[in-house]
Amino acid sequence: MAAFADADSLAHAVAAVEALGPLDARAMTAASAHLDGLTKPPGSLGRLESIVVMLAGITGRPDATVGRRAVIVAAADHGVARRGVSAYPQEVTAQMVANFLAGGAAISVLAARAGATLTIIDVGVASKIPAAADTSGRGGRLISARIRAGTADMTVGPAMTHGEALAAIAVGLRVGEAAVADGVDLLAIGEMGIGNTTAASALTAVLAEAPLELVTGAGTGLDAAGLARKRAAIGAALAVNAPDPKDPLAVLAAVGGLEIAALIGVILAAVGARVPVILDGFIAGSAALVAVGLAPGVAPRLLAGHRSAEPGHAVILRRLELEPLLDLDLRLGEGSGAALAMDLVGAAVSIRDEMATFASAGVSGREER
Amino acid sequence: MAAFADADSLAHAVAAVEALGPLDARAMTAASAHLDGLTKPPGSLGRLESIVVMLAGITGRPDATVGRRAVIVAAADHGVARRGVSAYPQEVTAQMVANFLAGGAAISVLAARAGATLTIIDVGVASKIPAAADTSGRGGRLISARIRAGTADMTVGPAMTHGEALAAIAVGLRVGEAAVADGVDLLAIGEMGIGNTTAASALTAVLAEAPLELVTGAGTGLDAAGLARKRAAIGAALAVNAPDPKDPLAVLAAVGGLEIAALIGVILAAVGARVPVILDGFIAGSAALVAVGLAPGVAPRLLAGHRSAEPGHAVILRRLELEPLLDLDLRLGEGSGAALAMDLVGAAVSIRDEMATFASAGVSGREER
Numbered sequence: 001m002a003a004f005a006d007a008d009s010l011a012h013a014v015a016a017v018e019a020l021g022p023l024d025a026r027a028m029t030a031a032s033a034h035l036d037g038l039t040k041p042p043g044s045l046g047r048l049e050s051i052v053v054m055l056a057g058i059t060g061r062p063d064a065t066v067g068r069r070a071v072i073v074a075a076a077d078h079g080v081a082r083r084g085v086s087a088y089p090q091e092v093t094a095q096m097v098a099n100f101l102a103g104g105a106a107i108s109v110l111a112a113r114a115g116a117t118l119t120i121i122d123v124g125v126a127s128k129i130p131a132a133a134d135t136s137g138r139g140g141r142l143i144s145a146r147i148r149a150g151t152a153d154m155t156v157g158p159a160m161t162h163g164e165a166l167a168a169i170a171v172g173l174r175v176g177e178a179a180v181a182d183g184v185d186l187l188a189i190g191e192m193g194i195g196n197t198t199a200a201s202a203l204t205a206v207l208a209e210a211p212l213e214l215v216t217g218a219g220t221g222l223d224a225a226g227l228a229r230k231r232a233a234i235g236a237a238l239a240v241n242a243p244d245p246k247d248p249l250a251v252l253a254a255v256g257g258l259e260i261a262a263l264i265g266v267i268l269a270a271v272g273a274r275v276p277v278i279l280d281g282f283i284a285g286s287a288a289l290v291a292v293g294l295a296p297g298v299a300p301r302l303l304a305g306h307r308s309a310e311p312g313h314a315v316i317l318r319r320l321e322l323e324p325l326l327d328l329d330l331r332l333g334e335g336s337g338a339a340l341a342m343d344l345v346g347a348a349v350s351i352r353d354e355m356a357t358f359a360s361a362g363v364s365g366r367e368e369r
Numbered sequence: 370m371a372a373f374a375d376a377d378s379l380a381h382a383v384a385a386v387e388a389l390g391p392l393d394a395r396a397m398t399a400a401s402a403h404l405d406g407l408t409k410p411p412g413s414l415g416r417l418e419s420i421v422v423m424l425a426g427i428t429g430r431p432d433a434t435v436g437r438r439a440v441i442v443a444a445a446d447h448g449v450a451r452r453g454v455s456a457y458p459q460e461v462t463a464q465m466v467a468n469f470l471a472g473g474a475a476i477s478v479l480a481a482r483a484g485a486t487l488t489i490i491d492v493g494v495a496s497k498i499p500a501a502a503d504t505s506g507r508g509g510r511l512i513s514a515r516i517r518a519g520t521a522d523m524t525v526g527p528a529m530t531h532g533e534a535l536a537a538i539a540v541g542l543r544v545g546e547a548a549v550a551d552g553v554d555l556l557a558i559g560e561m562g563i564g565n566t567t568a569a570s571a572l573t574a575v576l577a578e579a580p581l582e583l584v585t586g587a588g589t590g591l592d593a594a595g596l597a598r599k600r601a602a603i604g605a606a607l608a609v610n611a612p613d614p615k616d617p618l619a620v621l622a623a624v625g626g627l628e629i630a631a632l633i634g635v636i637l638a639a640v641g642a643r644v645p646v647i648l649d650g651f652i653a654g655s656a657a658l659v660a661v662g663l664a665p666g667v668a669p670r671l672l673a674g675h676r677s678a679e680p681g682h683a684v685i686l687r688r689l690e691l692e693p694l695l696d697l698d699l700r701l702g703e704g705s706g707a708a709l710a711m712d713l714v715g716a717a718v719s720i721r722d723e724m725a726t727f728a729s730a731g732v733s734g735r736e737e738r
Contacts, residue, residue, distance in 0.1 A: 039468050040475055041456065041589035045705070046678060046698030087410065087735045095732040099408050104725025106409055113719055130731060136723070220410035221735070309415060327696060328713070329415025336414070343712045344697070350482055354505070356473025362499060363464040366456045366590070 006166035016272030017295040023057030031056035038355040051348035066186040069116035076124030076258035077150030078195030085198045085230040094127040103136030107334035112138040114342040124258030126150035145171040154237040165253040172265020180273040190280040190335020200286035202255035215312030248293030263287035280338040281308030285316035306337030375535035385641030386664040392426030400425035407724040420717035435555040438485035445493030445627035446519030447564030454599040463496040472505030476703035481507040483711040493627030495519035514540040523606040534622040541634020549642040559649040559704020569655035571624035584681030617662030632656035649707040650677030654685035675706030
């Protein structure tokens, strides 16, 4: 019964995205015209201007605001971690969730700087989350929604059942819908899960039809032997599960992760409600790859916060035709790059709203020759 | 007499930079060690971490603060503007200075967002600056220090005399020293001057020994005929003046600009006082090229705020071995890209100061295998 309800939720979310149609051309034209009247040569603020136009296209409002901001981080463990695919032990997932809640993690710091609320979804952490006291004022809010205590080892079978994948997506849908109901203007997504670059590489290899060597990197800092183990594990997972690239949900269940599934739900809920979503790096990108597979209308409504140092991310960005806002060699995840990019979106909106026009400032326009 | 005093000021500033020696290795090692104790894989915050290390190296303090921020914009006109090298009429320089003061320009908005004071130096605007009322609260402060009403037309002779170039540098030195005396922690520099990409292209062609076609772009938005006029003007200026690349001051006087000269002074004053300087785009970069020619110790103490869409900027960045923080297709100048980059420097310092350590957060470290 639960599985039917989850499948239904997903079908509704996909239908909502597909009902959006193309970006709002009228709002985009109005935003462009406004920008061209401001005291600067047309187009001279580059990506800041294209952000303004894109916000108009996504929201349908040339004056879309981005004041209410939220960072949503999904956390879960990976059975494949037992294959030595990460430089860190599995208990770090739970420990880092506690660190998010206490305000000591990078995303705690960067979300607070961005003026964003921070929500952590435990959708499948394997171990108990240590008690965390927030003495910093930067701690996140925890939503406990474990589907299972980490995925199964994908090298010997599917990471999740179809029903578990749907359930994890449904968790994300609910959290995303709650953020929309709270009036969020701008959403950034991130993740935590020891072993999850392995899942993201497997997803990318299948869904972007790319060689696994090209999409598998050192993650949190593997040495050569660790990287070899990781590639072997992904190779085994793809051989054992033989996922069909035409069936994104089946690929997700076979070689994905619970936190990746939850992010898919968050993306679909926000995009369907015309809320701009800033992706973080490689793992959030792999969630976007699945979300776009389920609902192609998602793609033009995503912002790529940054270009990750993980090699597979470039493949995803090309596939989704996304040009990242930042390129700072980040490879942390947690939503760190997406939260950093929020300032650029805020700057774009300030430019739109606070600059003088040629007329109001008495500045001469271009000369005709 | 004034010229002797100006030459003396410059010699002192250059000597102060050269007395700094290499970046402070001990402070950099301490900053790196601190970063490696924070709850993230070592190096996973990429450029944010290298900013922290660089600030330590520049200031000599692993805990350098960046709370007191200033944007300094130098403005002046260019005699070569009469050759039709810009898409805008010359009076726009004065009008835009008024716009800076009224708070309506992009840099007014972005400096305010960055929490920075905004100072405008009129070092050689050709026309009267219109009255400006700041009703926005974002207006800048004007320092009137005109050396002359714009440079001479460099296509028929030197843009400035040697003495005028020195005097304009001395203006920048004084403004930079005042900022240092005010306790500024982080400085961003920018400029305004119709025609000044022409001067920057000429400087870059000579000092970076690059073909002028490679370093000359559309500026604020020239069409093909305008670009041809601009290249012809630069070609004429280089032929008439034949500046010696080994003598950066002579090159500056021949084909530079008063605002570029002032920025050289600002850079030297700040760098000599161990204050980190964020460059804006192409024109600020051309000032840095001259400053490094005068005092090579400047180079490792500069941050490149962004990569400009102007083609000559890439040549400067390579020459100075600078990797820009942002790459957003900006081509406005005014210090806009440098002011935007201030948030990244602030984020880097927040990461350094606010994140938990593995020990304090109870997070397990890397596994040895």
